[in-house]
Every structure is written in structure tokens, then in C-alpha cells.
Amino acid sequence: MLEVRDITRAYGKNKVLKGISFDAAPGDQIAIIGRNGSGKSTFLRILAGIDKPAEGTITFWGHRADKEKSVFRQFTGYLPQDNPLLDELNVQDNISLWSGRGGRPSEELIREFFLDDILKKKVSQLSGGMKRRVAIACACVGNPPVLIMDEPTAALDIYYKKEIRTWMKNFRQGNGIIVVATHDELEMNDSTKVFSMENGVLTCRR
Template sequence: MLSIQSISKSYKKQQVLQNVSFDAAPGECIGLLGPNGCGKSTLLHILSGTDTPDSGTILFDGKNLLKNPSLQSTKIGYVAQNNPLFPDMTAMDHLKLWYSATEYSIEDDLKDGFLSILKIEPFLHKKAKALSGGMQKRLSIACALASRPTLLLLDEPDAALDLVCKEDIREYIRLYCAQGNTVLLATHEEADFDLCSKLILLKDGHARTLAADTPVKEIIEYLS
């Protein structure tokens, strides 16, 4: 169980997050919605350990996440929007780097694990700079999953991807949640709402929780 309790964050005089609170249970995909600059990425940065809140608490499996950085490195996978890959390293080089800190096997996962589901093998020996946007996103997700995290943070994973790649990634999210894991999904894509058990709308630093089947018109009216 993930419990975000009264998280606040400001940069200089701008209040980005203000007393944001919500829970996410095992097996849930939670959609994070809001206009650009509303704090979606900031919240994901805080959860991943790349930023710290001004106040608030985050409990993960009953432990204070902010005081247990080892949890953030082993139990949480984070996929940034811009695919932070090394241009001259191959996909296999990236996987070896991320798998080096785990006891898991790249070969086993390519055969019948999540690397097979993500269809990594066809571009395994291509350099990152030669990969399409969809391939880069698949590789970024694969790296984030190397340690078998139970919480996956995805920052607009289907932005600028073709329809087939978008659906492949959505199908993997469904499978990942079906295995009892949790996803926080920052998105602008209406099609992603079908993946979610609830939606967290961020606006002016505040969070509002809505059912995943809330009419889009109502969501737009709130965010406008």
C-alpha cells in the first residue's frame, strides 16, 4: 500500500503541490492528470527520490519512504518522459548496467519474462540513438523493472508514440497491475483512463480524487 499524506512542495515563490493526499493499493493504476506545470512530474520525482518535499509523509508498505532510500532504489521503478538513455550504448548495454545490481537474468527475462513481453530482443544490439521513440520507451521501462519494483512511476509513457506502441505499453501496464503491483501514471491521454481505478486531478497545487469513469467533460471543466 502506498499512502501519500499532505505532501507540499514549492520552488521559490511558486507553490507546486499543497497538501496532496491519496492512497494507492496493490493492483491499482492511478492516473495523474492536470495541465503542464501542475506538479505531476514533481510528485513522481519526490516518490522516486530525485526530489524532496517541503512537508508531508509518504508511507510505502507501512514504512516512511522518505527515510528509507533503499526502498526507493529497489521497490520503485521510475520512467521519465524524456527517456534518459546513453546515446552510444546499446539496449543490451543498458540492461547489463541495470541488471548488475540484481540477481535476475537478462537471458531468462528475454526468453519468457517481461523483456519478452516488452519486445526488447529485436533491437537488443542497436545503440539508443538509433532507436525509435517507441523502442526507447520500451527500453526505459525495461531498465526501470530490472530490480522487480512493486511500484512503477510512469511520466507520460505514451507521448509521441504510434498507436501500436501505445497499446503495447498499455497492455503491459494491465499485466503489471494484474500481478499485484501498483502504477502511478501521469498522462494527458484519454485512452489511459481505462487503465485506472481512479484519477487524481492536480490544479493550482491541490489534488482532487475522481472515479476513473468520470465524464471527460467534467474533468475538462475542473481543469479549465
């Protein structure tokens, strides 16, 4: 169970997040929609532990993230909007960086993300869709129960979009929680809850 209470964040005098709160249960997909610059990415970064809120708490299955340092690492996987991969290295090395283990990744991960043919390929040689697939694989290393995704299918063709949406469905069916910032209507339709972010305030739409 994910509990978010009163998350607030400001850049100087500009308050970008004002008291964000919601709950998510296993199997939920929480979609956050809003204009560019509305604070969606900032909120997701806070949820992933990359940025700190000015106020508020985040709790993962009773574990307070502000009290225990390893909570974010244990409970979350994060897919940023930017490419989080090291282009000059191959897919296997990128996965090793996040798994903390060298050598070949788990067969489960390889199977799930169709990585077998591209493990030894440099990331710079991959297409946009393949890079995104690998980035999601890196986020899922360690089997986190909560996946935080910032526009996962932006700039991808319909085939890759479908592939990633299918994967997201399977993840939820495995009792995972997904929090996704999106502009994609199909992703919104797949979500169990939809929130809109406007002027730093999160409003439930569905």
C-alpha cells in the first residue's frame, strides 16, 4: 500500500506542489495528467526519492520513506523522462549498474523484456523503443512493488506503445503499483485512478 500525504515543494517563492495526497493499492495504476510544467515530473521525482519534499510524508507498506534511508531503493523503480542509460556501455552493463550484480541478468528479466538479442549491444546502437524497453528493465531490476514512470511511451511508435502498455498491465496483474505521468489517452484509460495536476494541486478525475 502506498500512502502519500501533504507533499509540498517550492522552487524559491514559487510553490509547485501544494499538499499532494493520495493512496494506491496493489494492482492500481495511478495516472497523473496535466500541462507541461505543471509539476508532474517534480512530484514523480519526489515519489522516487530523487528529490526531497519541503513537507509531507510517503509511506510504502507502513515504512516511512523519510525515516528509513533504504525505503526508496527497496520499494520503488523509477523511469525518468530523460534517457537514464549510459549510451557508451552495453545493455548488460547498464542493467548491472542497477542490479548491483555483474554478469548476465536474471533469465526472468531477459525473458520479460526480450533482452537476449541485445544484451551485448551498445545502448547507442538501439532504437528509441528498445532504449525505453531497456530503461524499464533497469527500473524493474530488484522487483520493486511500485513503479514510477514519467511519460514512458512519449516519442514511441504505436507498436512499442502497445508493447509497453501490455507489460504495464502484466505488472499490475502481479500486484504491482504503477504511478505514471502521461499525455497518452490509452494509458489514461488503462489506469484505475486518474488525477490532474494544475497549479500544484492534484485533483482526482476518476
